[in-house]
Amino acid sequence: MIRIAIDGPGGAGKSSVAKAVASELQIIYVDTGALYRTIGMYMINSGIDLKNSQEVINHLGDFTLELKFIDGKQVILLDGVDVGDNIRTPEVSMAASAVSAIPEVRQYLLDMQRNIAENNSVIMDGRDIGTVILPNAEVKIFLTASPEARAKRRYEELIAKGVEITYEQVYEEMVQRDNNDTNRSVAPCVPAEDAIILDNSGFNPAETAAAVVKIIKDKQAEKENKGDEKKEKTVYMKLHRFLAPFFRFVMRLHPHGLENIPAEGGILFCSNHIGALDVIAIAASTNRQISFVAKKELFSVPLLGKLITVLGAIKIDRGGNDVGAIKASISAAENGGAVAIFPQGHRYPGINPATTPKRNGAALIAYRSGCDVIPVCIQMKNGKYCLFRKIDVIFGERIENSTFNFQNGGRDEYDKATDLMFDKVVGLSNYGDLPCYDPNNDKHNKPKTKKR
Numbered sequence: 239m240i241r242i243a244i245d246g247p248g249g250a251g252k253s254s255v256a257k258a259v260a261s262e263l264q265i266i267y268v269d270t271g272a273l274y275r276t277i278g279m280y281m282i283n284s285g286i287d288l289k290n291s292q293e294v295i296n297h298l299g300d301f302t303l304e305l306k307f308i309d310g311k312q313v314i315l316l317d318g319v320d321v322g323d324n325i326r327t328p329e330v331s332m333a334a335s336a337v338s339a340i341p342e343v344r345q346y347l348l349d350m351q352r353n354i355a356e357n358n359s360v361i362m363d364g365r366d367i368g369t370v371i372l373p374n375a376e377v378k379i380f381l382t383a384s385p386e387a388r389a390k391r392r393y394e395e396l397i398a399k400g401v402e403i404t405y406e407q408v409y410e411e412m413v414q415r416d417n418n419d420t421n422r423s424v425a426p427c428v429p430a431e432d433a434i435i436l437d438n439s440g441f442n443p444a445e446t447a448a449a450v451v452k453i454i455k456d457k458q459a460e461k462e463n464k465g466d467e468k469k470e471k472t473v474y475m476k477l478h479r480f481l482a483p484f485f486r487f488v489m490r491l492h493p494h495g496l497e498n499i500p501a502e503g504g505i506l507f508c509s510n511h512i513g514a515l516d517v518i519a520i521a522a523s524t525n526r527q528i529s530f531v532a533k534k535e536l537f538s539v540p541l542l543g544k545l546i547t548v549l550g551a552i553k554i555d556r557g558g559n560d561v562g563a564i565k566a567s568i569s570a571a572e573n574g575g576a577v578a579i580f581p582q583g584h585r586y587p588g589i590n591p592a593t594t595p596k597r598n599g600a601a602l603i604a605y606r607s608g609c610d611v612i613p614v615c616i617q618m619k620n621g622k623y624c625l626f627r628k629i630d631v632i633f634g635e636r637i638e639n640s641t642f643n644f645q646n647g648g649r650d651e652y653d654k655a656t657d658l659m660f661d662k663v664v665g666l667s668n669y670g671d672l673p674c675y676d677p678n679n680d681k682h683n684k685p686k687t688k689k690r
């Protein structure tokens with residue numbers, strides 16, 4: 239089932255595009271404006287003063303209104319009679335706008351609209367579909383265009399139907415209707431917070447339909463990807479359930495500060511790096527699924543490569559600035575995931591981490607995703623993994639993203655943020671006795687010497 243909400247002002251082309259999409263996706267198109275139009279028309283025909291809301295409300299029980307779909311096409315029956323095109327006149331447009339501002343009228347039509355979407359895939363157009371009628375719609379689009387462009391389209395439509403009207407009249411009415419629909423206190427015509435706004439001023443109907451179809455397809459692909467991520471999560475969590483206690487036991491893992499780890503929401507773990515086992519030490523210490531940023535070489539190791547892919551590891555090419563890995567990490571954190579990164583970039587067993595080089599990937603991810611950071615310090619005797627050696631995995635207090643005081647990003651800000659997070663990592667433990675990093679004896683960062 240898919241529910242697509244298309245909201246926007248009159249003349250934006252909602253109905254043409256919704257019809258095209260409905261026929262392409264083989265789903266029902268619901269034109270909710272037609273319901274307000276029908277009530278507006280009834281009230282005019284009954285001589286009711288539209289300015290008198292109470293009078294309109296009093297007459298709501300005087301007629302029957304049915305919404306049917308015959309051969310997939312919407313039909314509205316007023317007292318059993320198909321309203322057809324009688325609801326498409328400029329006079330009825332204004333009446334529809336007037337009655338639609340009355341909360342009781344909106345309430346009267348609410349269930350009718352929701353019920354259709356409950357049992358069918360729909361594309362529904364209106365003013366409040368994404369905000370009120372279908373707040374959980376899978377796709378929400380707010381289609382709009384300049385008043386001039388919309389008035390021109392409406393004018394051409396009406397002339398083609400033989401209505402005698404000038405462009406100026408259409409424009410005036412459109413602006414007035416926009417005003418009514420946007421500024422009313424109940425269900426105003428405004429984009430839902432999660433709607434995609436599409437301005438189609440310079441588009442023809444085919445181009446608008448293509449743009450809308452693309453938005454829908456992108457949304458569907460996004461949903462499928464999320465489904466895949468969830469599948470990965472279950473594999474990860476399934477393995478985690480029995481492997482974590484095993485590793486905690488055999489590696490003599492002693493986690494500390496687990497209360498600092500949020501149960502959900504995007505978060506970045508930033509840890510010192512001693513060896514390949516760091517990944518297991520962190521993963522087995524926590525109950526959250528973590529995407530580790532892992533060097534690309536690991537992905538080509540038979541079996542291991544497959545395993546870490548399934549577990550959602552993020553591949554990074556340490557040779558250069560791996561934009562893809564950083565983007566994947568940002569998107570994981572933005573989507574509420576936990577990401578772990580080792581700012582030292584390489585493993586430094588037996589060396590005081592406070593003295594090693596650092597890279598700015600973690601700071602960049604924190605800046606771009608806006609997520610908070612948990613400093614992690616892995617500590618053991620001599621700063622090296624060794625069989626039966628007790629390992630402490632210390633999770634520090636959450637560093638709020640605002641602490642980094644990011645303004646516009648950039649090298650200086652990243653350097654400062656990296657120092658701040660890594661100082662916290664180092665501050666969690668005491669590696670003071672370990673030898674310091676020696677740049678002349680570093681296989682990862684060989685000092686550049688000129689060839690003679």
Ligand code: DC
Binds near residue numbers: 334338364366367415
């Ligand atoms: O989309 P339309 O032009 O047929 O709509 C006619 C009027 O009905 C419009 O001025 C505002 C109102 N309307 C509404 O308030 N909420 C909807 N979901 C649809 C239409």
